[in-house]
Amino acid sequence: MAYQNLVSTLKENILYVTINREKALNALNKDTLTELADVIEYANETVEVRGVILTGAGEKAFVAGADIKEFSDYNGKQGEELAKRGHQQVFDAIENSTKPFIAAINGFALGGGLELAMACHIRIASENAKLGLPEVTLGLIPGYGGTQRLTQLVGKGKAIELIATANMVTAVEAEKIGLINYVVSQSELISKAEEILNLIKLRAPLAIAAAMKSVIASVNGNDGYGTEIEEFGKCFETEDFREGVSAFVEKRKANFKGA
The missing domain is CATH 3.90.226.10 (2-enoyl-CoA Hydratase; Chain A, domain 1)
Incomplete structure (x- = not known):
């Protein structure tokens, strides 16, 4: 456009x-x-x-x-x-x-x-x-x-x-x-x-999105705690979570892909 x-x-x-x-x-x-x-x-x-x-x-x-x-x-x-x-x-x-x-x-x-x-x-x-x-x-x-x-x-x-x-x-x-x-x-x-x-930009994109969704759920009168629990669980299924943990253990900067 x-x-x-x-x-x-x-x-x-x-x-x-x-x-x-x-x-x-x-x-x-x-x-x-x-x-x-x-x-x-x-x-x-x-x-x-x-x-x-x-x-x-x-x-x-x-x-x-x-x-x-x-x-x-x-x-x-x-x-x-x-x-x-x-x-x-x-x-x-x-x-x-x-x-x-x-x-x-x-x-x-x-x-x-x-x-x-x-x-x-x-x-x-x-x-x-x-x-x-x-x-x-x-x-x-x-x-x-x-x-x-x-x-x-x-x-x-x-x-x-x-x-x-x-x-x-x-x-x-x-x-x-x-x-x-x-x-x-x-x-x-x-x-x-x-x-x-x-x-x-240095942080995990999917985690950022999940955190923002949880915050907005709270301020808009939705089930903020429930949204947080659900989004927290979803993060464990991401490649970024595995990369973040590996980077922490290996004492290096994480290279997040948004996947």
Whole structure:
């Protein structure tokens, strides 16, 4: 698929995805969401992809929200379908991916933009970033998982405060409350994400996928313990487990194949 709103590059097993609508502050319109769905599917199906770095073009915005004009005249049924489709194709698809997604938040992450970042497994923000869910100022609520994921990350009280006031928080405050993992300078943003993924690349891919599946099962109200037990057992059937044990006994670095 030829992308009009994304730039996608695979380099050294890392898929770099940039939302490329800088003049629109990288806002999420229908076409961009369609392209994101496609690139997520590509990441999941491509063995060479070990992780994804998702960011926005320029230095002003990661994603400054959704394209409000596209749904300004929707009725209730259309609004529900909009949210459902977004969940399935993009936001849940990222969270349920077997490949780690890192959001490199290079500026404003508002509304659907913050929801996109929260769907990723790890979040890093530049010092100038500001994050928030301003939907109630439009008479709406977050519709792409924001009420759920924000609560999981920062707790009920803080989530209700941020959603109900529509206040933005700085990157420093976001790190303090657990909304993001790290704050770095703009120039260090991508290299910090690469640093994390390069460490992950040294580990067993199937074990990484199993661990992520178990964590997500827990936060989404599924049987996290049961999932962990099942995935733990499956790991014993992998070549990577045998390689990891052999490398440990032989005091050498493991060479995992993802098998």
